[in-house]
Amino acid sequence: MKLVIIKYNAGNIQSVLYALERIGTTALVTDSPDEILGADKVIFPGVGEASTAMQYLQERKLDQLIIQLKQPVLGICLGMQLMCKHSEENDTKCLGIFNSSVKGFKNDAEHSIKIPQIGWNTIYHLQTPLFSQIKENSYCYFVHGYYASPGEHTIATTHYGKEYSSALQTNNFYGTQFHPEKSADIGEQILKNFINL
């Protein structure tokens, strides 16, 4: 099993790597196209800002590479958002893998919420083997100011002011808005499930 974490200007790469080590596996952190194409599984992490991250990927042609991948790919947080069509964060065109748009949370009379959402929230309406052995309404750790709207690729839902997609999937591509690498035992099980896909 060759597991690769795509190296780019994202903040949580080390955390993802350490979480994989805790569950008894390891991964290569690389931006080499050959290494990524040759991997059995690919993790696309992300903490940061959408337009800066997309620009970085484009400059290294990683954007073209990611959409071609045929093996299971897991985008995390900003990684998942970048796999959507478009992000409101600095009006950024994204990779267009998931048929969802990314919008900013709004604190208004209708939805009195703090932004960003920071903390533990529930995931429900769970689908696909990514959530094998995960109970409905399990808690995962979220840190984000933007969210993916619900759509045909939604495989987990969370409520914060409104319902949004806390995980997405189409074909070999998976994405989670929450951080499995920081979501205690639940997160570790989800990472194991991805590895076992």
Added chain:
Amino acid sequence: MLTKRIIACLDIKDGRTVKGVNFEDIRDAGDPVELGALYAAQGADELVFLDITATNERRKTLSELVNKIAHHINIPFTVGGGIASVDDVSVLLQNGADKISVNTSAFKDPTLVKDLAKEFGSQCVVLAIDTKKEADGNWYVYLNGGRVKTDMRCFDWAKQAVDLGAGEILLTSMNNDGTKQGFALDITQELSANLPVPIIASGGAGKMEHFGDVFQLAGADAALAASIFHYKEIAIPELKQYLAEKGIAMRL
């Protein structure tokens, strides 16, 4: 539903926990990694590691410790204490810290908050404020671990820091800290009701109902405590169960 968070704080000096006593169930209570892992296993929602080392070696010792913590602990953690530059933060985040907290250095140079938010995102920038209510009835900002008074009102500084990009406020009331008489509800409520970011209340926890009060009466998003957890006066699982029974959203 987003839960309220229970945060355990560990003071670190020279890579060791300062207050860790009375833990017969772990091998070495002075080991921040082991103590942090115990709290994580008990259901703490986050950990804060506050470094009070004053030696020249501190940066290296701290980054090595952060790296060990990040390897072993599967919940988010914040690192604070003496952080004064983008470079300081970069090293800590690269070693696996999820968030960092800044205090005195940010007050002396508020552009630090802006620079950190721009470089790393607001989500990892926690502004820590030590505040004290004076005889005039107003809460003022104190620096250098509470030793230096300023003329800045707590709310004004918190507001300014949020405008600059701070993603969370860690609010410690010096009047309440160590008293075990409860959190400072008034200033916590003022910040929570008027600022768009999460507020972590700190200082004064002595009983389980104090946590209930700071969530339900003051609107805190998280509550932090140190000694009551270290000395096992309150156990985290019982605390979270108690709060859940009071109708407060908790991760159980």
